[in-house]
Amino acid sequence: EPEVTQTPSHQVTQMGQEVILRCVPISNHLYFYWYRQILGQKVEFLVSFYNNEISEKSEIFDDQFSVERPDGSNFTLKIRSTKLEDSAMYFCASSVRTGGTEAFFGQGTRLTVV
Amino acid sequence: AQSVTQPDIHITVSEGASLELRCNYSYGATPYLFWYVQSPGQGLQLLLKYFSGDTLVQGIKGFEAEFKRSQSSFNLRKPSVHWSDAAEYFCAVGPPSNTGKLIFGQGTTLQVKP
Numbered sequence: 001e002p003e004v005t006q007t008p009s010h011q012v013t014q015m016g017q018e019v020i021l022r023c024v025p026i027s028n029h030l031y032f033y034w035y036r037q038i039l040g041q042k043v044e045f046l047v048s049f050y051n052n053e054i055s056e057k058s059e060i061f062d063d064q065f066s067v068e069r070p071d072g073s074n075f076t077l078k079i080r081s082t083k084l085e086d087s088a089m090y091f092c093a094s095s096v097r098t099g100g101t102e103a104f105f106g107q108g109t110r111l112t113v114v
Numbered sequence: 115a116q117s118v119t120q121p122d123i124h125i126t127v128s129e130g131a132s133l134e135l136r137c138n139y140s141y142g143a144t145p146y147l148f149w150y151v152q153s154p155g156q157g158l159q160l161l162l163k164y165f166s167g168d169t170l171v172q173g174i175k176g177f178e179a180e181f182k183r184s185q186s187s188f189n190l191r192k193p194s195v196h197w198s199d200a201a202e203y204f205c206a207v208g209p210p211s212n213t214g215k216l217i218f219g220q221g222t223t224l225q226v227k228p
Contacts, residue, residue, distance in 0.1 A: 004157070033214045043158070043204060043218040056215055091158060095214045102148060103214045107157035 002026045004106035006092050012112045013082055021077045021109045023092030032075045033093040033103060034067065036060070043091065049075065082113045116141050118205055120219035127195050128227045135190040135222050137205030145207040147188040148216065149179055153201045161203075164188065165210070175199070200226045 005024045013019050025032050034046040047057040049067050064080045075094075079086055089110050093103040119138045127133055139145065146165050150158040162173025169181040179190045188205060202223050206216040 006157075031214050035216075042220045043206075043216075045215050045217070048214055093158075093214060102160050102163050103216065104160070105150070105158035107155070 002104075004092055004094055004104050006090075006106035006109050008109060009107065010110045010112070012114060015084060015113055016081050019079050019082055019111065021079075021090050021092075021111065023075045023077075023094075023106055024073050025075055025092065025094030026104055027073070029094035029096050029104075031055075031095045031097065031103075032067075032069070033095075034077045035091040035093065035105075036088040037091065037108075038085075038088040046077075079111075082111075084113050087111055087113045116207070116217055118207055118217050118219035120203075120205055120222050122222050123220070124223045124225070126225040126227060129197050130194050133190075133192045133195045133199070133224070135203050135205075135224070137188045137190065137219060139186050139188065139205075139207045139217075141186075141207055143209075144183065146210055147179075147181060148206040148208070149173065149177070149188070149190050150204045150206060150218075151175075151201050152204065152221075158204065161190070195224075195226055197226045197228065200224055 007022045032049045037043045045058050047061045048055045066078045068076050089108045091108045092106045095103040117140045121136050148163045149161040161177050162171050164171050164181045172178050177192050181188050202221045204221045205219040208216045
């Protein structure tokens with residue numbers, strides 16, 4: 001069964017460092033998303049991406065965040081200068097289209113900023 | 115404001131007992147509705163979804179959910195819980211135009227007693 005894969009599963013980084021979280025969406029999917037879940041809080045939408053551009057982003061997705069689809073298979077989330085409050089589980093998701101079908105989620109990357 | 119409420123943060127049931135997890139939403143129109151499950155160390159797995167039609171929907175692992183428009187609810191049920199059902203359960207809603215941008219509830223942790 002096709003699945004969304006994320007690497008690494010856990011990343012520890014020092015405050016102020018840049019991190020890149022990687023995702024391989026399901027191959028025939030066209031819409032890609034990042035969510036995050038701070039420990040003990042809700043899963044929150046960060047950004048959606050289609051046709052090589054951001055289609056929607058939340059207030060959380062400020063200038064320190066960026067997304068990219070560098071090739072035909074990967075979808076990345078970059079955090080430029082990490083802060084302690086960026087520590088969270090980050091989920092990648094993808095869907096075939098936007099309406100009438102569900103998003104499939106990866107297993108998440110736990111980011112710990114120290 | 116759009117929101118999803120799962121009133122029960124933590125539920126414990128005995129193996130073999132029935133289960134109902136509550137979900138209420140606040141949304142401008144009838145959204146698409148989802149239940150996801152997250153086992154420890156795993157990603158978010160879709161249990162079931164409601165887009166339209168029959169308000170009682172069947173999902174994987176013997177779960178079902180009923181959409182009640184008048185109550186803005188989408189409660190998840192299972193007639194007989196198995197120990198392997200212990201996990202965290204998330205209710206989510208999304209606009210029909212964009213099922214990738216989801217609003218999640220805070221989750222309900224299910225513990226199953228032998």
